[in-house]
Structure formats: structure tokens, C-alpha cells
Amino acid sequence: MIDLQTYLKSKICDIISMWNEDNIYAISFFVYSNEAYQYNGYSNVTEFCVSYNTEADCNGADRFSEERWNYAFWRQNEFPVIEANNENEGIKILFEWYKQNSIVNIGYEDSKACYDDKMRYIGKGPVGYYELLSEIAIVAKELQDSGFIKNKFGRAIPIILHDLEYAWYVMEATKKANPNGEADVFFAAMKKLGFNTGD
Template sequence: MIDLEEYLYNRVKNEIDSWNAKDIYAISFFVYSNEAYTYKDFENVSIFTISYNTESACENDDLLSEERWNYAYWFQDEIPIIDPTEDYNEGTEILFKWYEQNGIKNIGYEDEDCYDKDMNYVGKGPVGYYELLTAVSNVAKRLQEESYIKNKFGKPIPIIIHDYEYSWYVIEATKNANPHGEADTFIKAMKQLGFID
């Protein structure tokens, strides 16, 4: 039986163990799906990468600035954990076995009914995305609850779970992942910048 969260936890922790930057202030858990991402006969498959940003990369940007908190401004040196764009990626193989084990079918399918009358998206991403997002959020929460992040870096650091658009469901995933308020400044910045209500 595949334990996706345990697999992701071990992979992520192993990668973070190797990080040596002294001024990391935020960790990125990027979960995104795209129609160009394919795996076998499936399209619109999800990717999961991790990275971080440092104080020195921010060049003293304001604490609530977009440059500090919007991933588009970060130096994006991503480490793939699940990456369907690679010829072979162990994480992608395990994810699809986990989908099958849990009866999750039609991976990548997006229901057209996921839009409200004003054509605002109200869904949770294509089939398979939200399930992965939830697992990733739980892994981040475990890292925070075990004080792994605080012990590794000597201080609490937020794990920002996101896509490119900071959808409502990734904001909820970020809140879940940071149970001791580690992401409060990020949430405040996103509100001030108008990304979230």
C-alpha cells in the first residue's frame, strides 16, 4: 500500500536537509497543473517542486512587498519532487499508483461547471490536483508540527503552498500547513496586495 504523504515527507525532508543558505525566510511548495504536463495517456497533470527565497535575494524589500512574497519575483531554483515533464520521475510514478489505489480516475479532467455565473473559477483544480495539494499541505504541516523547520533554520519559517495565481484553495492549504502562525505575514501581504480577500 502506497503512503503518498510519507513518501513526500521523506523526499522533501531529504532535500531540505541539504540547504545551507543562512538567510532563508520562506519555503516554496509549488503545486501546479498544466495541460502541457502529460503522463502516459493523461494530460493536465500536476507538478510539485520545492525551493526557497532568501533575505539577500530580496535586497531589503518591504516586509509586505510583492517582491518578497510573490513567487514570480523569486529566484526559482526548483527541486522537482513530482515532475511529469521528466522522462522518468519516481514521484510521478508513485503519485499515479496512489491515485489508482484510491480510486481517483480521470486525472487532469476539469469540470466546466466549476465556474460561477460571472465565469469566476470556483473549483479546486483538475482531478488529482486537489488530492495532491492536500497531501502536500499535510506534509508541510507535519514538518512544522515536528519543529523540523524551526530546528533546521534556527527560527520559524513559513512554508508557502502555491500555484501561480494564489487560488483560494492554495491559500487554505498554506494556512493548514503553518499551524503556529508561521505564514501570518504572508497572508497579511497577500491581503494587502489584493491577491486574497
């Protein structure tokens, strides 16, 4: 029986425990699929990396600025947890978990079913993406609730779950991951910048 959450939590804790930079103010859980990501005959496979940003990285940017909160402006020092290659343990475990949970057609996305009548995106990414994102959100919430993050950094900081476009479902996952208001400033900033934060 594959326990994906336990695997993810162990890997994430190992990675975060190694960080020793000062003034880390946010953690990135970057969950992203791409047609170029291929594994075991599937394409558009989802990968997952962990990283962070520091006050020095955003060079004194305003509290609600895009430079502070949009990953496109971050240094992107990614620590992979799940990568679409044959050497990565995480991708093997993920695909076993997909099989165990009868998740099939990995990477497929029906473009006709992804938009409402006003052409707003209502999809959940390709098959396998939302399922993995949901598991990661549960683990992130555990890291917040258990005090792991606060103990490591000496204060509460947000865990931002995201892709490159900050779709509705990653905003939803980030809310679930930060149950005690850790990401309130992030949401205020993204709302100010015109992103749909689900409010």
C-alpha cells in the same frame, strides 16, 4: 499500499536538509498543473517542486511587498519532487496512489462547473491537483509541528503552498500547513496586494 505522505515527507526532508544558504525566510511548495505536463497518456498532470527565497534574493524589499511574497519575483531554484516524466519516481508513486484511491480522469477540468454565477473561480484545479495539494499540506503541517523546520533554520519560517495564481485552494492549503502562525505575514501581505486569502 502506497503511502504518499511518507514518500513526500522523506523527499522533502532530504531536499531541505541539503540547503545551507543564509537568511532563508520562506519555503515554496510549488504545486502546478499544465496541459504540457503529460504522463502515461494523461495531460494537465500536476507537478510538485520545493524551493526557497532569501533576504538577499528580495534585496531588502518591504515586509509586505509583492517582491518578497509572490513567487513570480523569486529566483525559482526548484528541486523537483514530482515531475511528469517517465524517469521520475514521484510521478509513478503518485499515479499508483491515484489508482489506489479511485481517482480517475487525471488532468480533466470541467470549465462550466468551475465558476459561480458571478464568474468567480470556485474549482479545485484539474482532477488530481487538489488531492495531491491536500496530501502536501498535511506533510507541510507535520514538518512545522514536529519542529523540523524550526530546527533546520533556527527559527519558524513559513511554507507557502502555491500555484502561479494563488487560487483560493492554495491559500487554504497554506493555512493548514502553517498552524502556528508561521505564515501570518504572508497572508497579511497577500491580502494587502488584493489576493483572496479566505478571511
